[in-house]
Amino acid sequence: MIHGATRVAPEKAVFRPALSCLLEPGQPERHMATQRKSISKRIRFDVFKRDGFACTYCGAHPPAVVLHVDHVLALAEGGGNEIDNLVTACAPCNLGKGARNLKVVPQTLAEKAALVAEQDEQLRGYQQVMEEKRQRIDEEVWRVADALQPGSPTNGMRRDWLQSIRMFVGKLGVHEVLDAADQAYHRGLHSDRRTFLYFCSICWARVKEGGNAS
Numbered sequence: 001m002i003h004g005a006t007r008v009a010p011e012k013a014v015f016r017p018a019l020s021c022l023l024e025p026g027q028p029e030r031h032m033a034t035q036r037k038s039i040s041k042r043i044r045f046d047v048f049k050r051d052g053f054a055c056t057y058c059g060a061h062p063p064a065v066v067l068h069v070d071h072v073l074a075l076a077e078g079g080g081n082e083i084d085n086l087v088t089a090c091a092p093c094n095l096g097k098g099a100r101n102l103k104v105v106p107q108t109l110a111e112k113a114a115l116v117a118e119q120d121e122q123l124r125g126y127q128q129v130m131e132e133k134r135q136r137i138d139e140e141v142w143r144v145a146d147a148l149q150p151g152s153p154t155n156g157m158r159r160d161w162l163q164s165i166r167m168f169v170g171k172l173g174v175h176e177v178l179d180a181a182d183q184a185y186h187r188g189l190h191s192d193r194r195t196f197l198y199f200c201s202i203c204w205a206r207v208k209e210g211g212n213a214s
């Protein structure tokens with residue numbers, strides 16, 4: 001007969017306390033030191049993406065700050081780890097809120113490395129959000145250029161004009177600027193330059209209106 005202990009591969013023969021029985025079936029064992037791991041990394045990054053990788057309270061973003069996930073309704077008050085109950089908070093804002101959801105200072109080299117890796121990932125996430133925003137604005141600028149000079153090739157517009165359009169989109173939003181472009185085009189000035197100047201005058205008037213209204 002083979003003795004029980006020799007049937008088990010050596011690495012599996014390592015004594016495991018009954019702790020694994022406490023974990024739900026199928027769940028990997030967790031390191032006890034990092035309690036905030038109870039929110040999975042995937043959920044954390046879903047929250048970051050929804051919030052544009054910036055702190056909901058103060059707008060800070062990587063690499064200036066490390067992002068945490070904060071509970072709207074604290075766990076102690078009955079809040080859960082559902083995405084609706086979570087917001088992105090920078091470390092200072094989150095930790096400044098007191099004893100809620102205390103973060104554990106990383107103890108081991110492995111934990112420090114994991115934190116650094118996550119900071120890198122947060123920065124890449126933020127940069128991606130910014131890149132998508134830039135692309136969205138680029139598309140908006142081309143839409144306005146099309147409205148001003150329909151039918152002409154989109155890369156046919158002067159660079160400084162495109163920069164002006166970008167500036168107006170930033171100040172007024174794409175809908176206001178598209179509306180101004182339509183208005184200028186339908187004025188029928190028979191000159192790209194005059195149409196563009198008219199467009200600029202409409203936009204500036206709206207910028208000033210907005211400035212006076214507030």
Ligand SMILES: [Zn+2]
Nearest residue numbers: 055058090093
């Ligand atoms: Zn903050």
